[in-house]
Amino acid sequence: MSDEKSPKPETDAQLAARIKGSARQIWLAGLGAYTKAEEDTGRFFERLVQEGEQLESKTRGVVGKQIKSVEDRVEGVRERATGTWDKLENMFDERVSGALRRLGIHRREEIEALERRIEILETELNLIRNRSGSDEEE
Template sequence: MAQVKKERLIDSSINAATEVTDSLKIQARQLWLATLGAYAKVGKEGAAYFKELVNEGQALETQGKELLSEQVDSATSKVEQFKAGFKTRVDSATGGRLEKVVDSVEKGRAELLGRVGIPSRSEMQKLSAKLDELSASLKGAKLG
């Protein structure tokens, strides 16, 4: 029963970190789309407007990078603090044996998922990255 609680804590930590990174991806994507929209508008309204947008974009880019960096640093710090505290508590409660048990359970889970044809998290992340690249290249081809 204690093992189940530990696994739930680990899963909730992973889910929290995933939510933060997903949120950051969405915000970055919105900034990118806004930039593309601004670029399209410039083509219609002239070079002067373009220069104005470039200046505003530079300021917003700096602010956005700072904000994203702060959010990532904050989320990373919180996750690391949680992991360190959790690991310390678990290690002291189990005498350091939990890591071996977790590794064994993870290997078994990965093997089981592989047997039934469910891709692993890393495989899904690789596929997602490839789709992002393909999407970017298709958008580049449409703009060009």
């Protein structure tokens, strides 16, 4: 009974043909997988490029806003520092001027004004001398 129900043993040629067929199917499946992967890779690469472009445009906007924010803050700090420096400079000038006045040292403007007054007085004095000299000759 066991002989009737047991499958017939394959011949070497049949076994070789089955192995060859299986190997060919494996080879063809590999080629198909390679082709599919190549197609998917192209589409996947294109999708990655598109997503990268979208991300780049989003980040440019965000980075641009951050840069503008930092520039605005720097400008604000610069203006405050300049204002503070100007106040400090004016206060220093006032203190130095006050100290010089207390020491009896006059400012340049005061000295120049005095020089102009002296020139005017010298001119008037010369006019008076010239008149009195011409009055004596008469």
